[in-house]
Amino acid sequence: MRDAYAPPCGVGACTGLHRSDDTPVTKRKTVFLRLILGCAIAIGAVRTSAAQARFAVEAAAGVDASTRAHVERLVEAGLARLTPMFPGTPKRSCVVTAHQSVDSLPPEVRASLHEGTAGVALLGRSEIHLILDESRHHPPHDLRTVVDHELVHILLDQFVGEAAPHVSRWFHEGLAQELSGGPYIGMSEDDLVIAARADRLFRFAELDQDFPGDRSGLRRAYAQSFSFVGFLRRRFGLDALLEAARQSTADGGFRAGFVAVTHGAMLHQVDEWREYVLTGSGAPLRFLMRNCFSFLVVIGFPLLAIAVIRRFRRDDAARRKLEFEERVEHADERHHD
Numbered sequence: 403m404r405d406a407y408a409p410p411c412g413v414g415a416c417t418g419l420h421r422s423d424d425t426p427v428t429k430r431k432t433v434f435l436r437l438i439l440g441c442a443i444a445i446g447a448v449r450t451s452a453a454q455a456r457f458a459v460e461a462a463a464g465v466d467a468s469t470r471a472h473v474e475r476l477v478e479a480g481l482a483r484l485t486p487m488f489p490g491t492p493k494r495s496c497v498v499t500a501h502q503s504v505d506s507l508p509p510e511v512r513a514s515l516h517e518g519t520a521g522v523a524l525l526g527r528s529e530i531h532l533i534l535d536e537s538r539h540h541p542p543h544d545l546r547t548v549v550d551h552e553l554v555h556i557l558l559d560q561f562v563g564e565a566a567p568h569v570s571r572w573f574h575e576g577l578a579q580e581l582s583g584g585p586y587i588g589m590s591e592d593d594l595v596i597a598a599r600a601d602r603l604f605r606f607a608e609l610d611q612d613f614p615g616d617r618s619g620l621r622r623a624y625a626q627s628f629s630f631v632g633f634l635r636r637r638f639g640l641d642a643l644l645e646a647a648r649q650s651t652a653d654g655g656f657r658a659g660f661v662a663v664t665h666g667a668m669l670h671q672v673d674e675w676r677e678y679v680l681t682g683s684g685a686p687l688r689f690l691m692r693n694c695f696s697f698l699v700v701i702g703f704p705l706l707a708i709a710v711i712r713r714f715r716r717d718d719a720a721r722r723k724l725e726f727e728e729r730v731e732h733a734d735e736r737h738h739d
């Protein structure tokens with residue numbers, strides 16, 4: 403493959419590379435790779451700073467400068483990682499505001515917020531609001547995951563352009579969780595096994611516009627979206643899913659775009675995903691392992707009780723034997739006295 407290598411015009415001249423070296427091709431290649439790497443870093447830096455310039459980070463009252471700077475770094479890192487997945491973004495500017503608590507949120511945002519929410523993206527206004535008190539130390543509830551999650555919402559919204567109002571809510575939430583690295587509100591894919599067995603999964607058409615208001619339904623909707631979008635991504639790839647999102651329609655939402663891009667029925671994918679959750683995801687085994695302590699306690703309790711009773715009886719017999727021997731010894735001592 404080394405023979406096939408051909409540096410582009412100007413590389414040698416620009417670097418002053420000496421070609422009389424013992425291994426000229428290798429050296430040219432090394433320099434070429436360095437240049438490519440340098441260019442990639444430079445392009446990446448330009449893209450990141452351009453993206454960063456469109457995302458202003460503000461601090462609400464009560465948030466100090468170092469916290470604001472920390473959030474700014476998280477936004478910068480999130481943009482550097484995520485914008486390459488959404489070519490052409492960011493298209494519009496966005497304001498990220500860090501709030502210490504819900505108290506400083508705009509009233510209309512606060513009124514519609516679910517309890518325990520650590521971040522919210524307002525797509526129409528290109529705003530992200532982070533609630534620091536609600537974030538935790540560990541993923542997926544740490545601030546980095548929350549920032550990435552909300553950035554995905556904004557970038558997806560900008561990427562799909564005019565189709566933005568038609569992208570199904572479940573796809574938005576599923577992709578935000580998939581690309582930020584974890585399910586959002588405390589329900590794991592494993593819990594879906596129970597819902598699937600009990601036939602309690604939502605139809606995705608039910609989650610096109612909005613998510614349920616009750617806590618249990620909300621958690622199930624998030625987990626279901628996360629699992630299904632991850633399943634679709636592994637099958638079709640991110641680019642196909644983003645193209646499907648871009649072709650979402652007012653009537654069919656993401657489903658219509660999916661059919662247009664893949665020429666396959668969404669219902670078929672839903673059936674296969676449900677089967678995957680029940681049998682192929684490893685979730686049933688993980689569920690069993692997670693609860694094995696409880697199962698062991700239930701199974702092991704009678705055995706433990708029997709063992710304790712036997713031990714008690716053994717101890718009691720030993721105690722009586724010891725008392726008997728002491729009485730005999732005392733009797734002997736009295737006899738000898």
Ligand SMILES: [Zn+2]
Nearest residue numbers: 551555575578
């Ligand atoms: Zn979300």
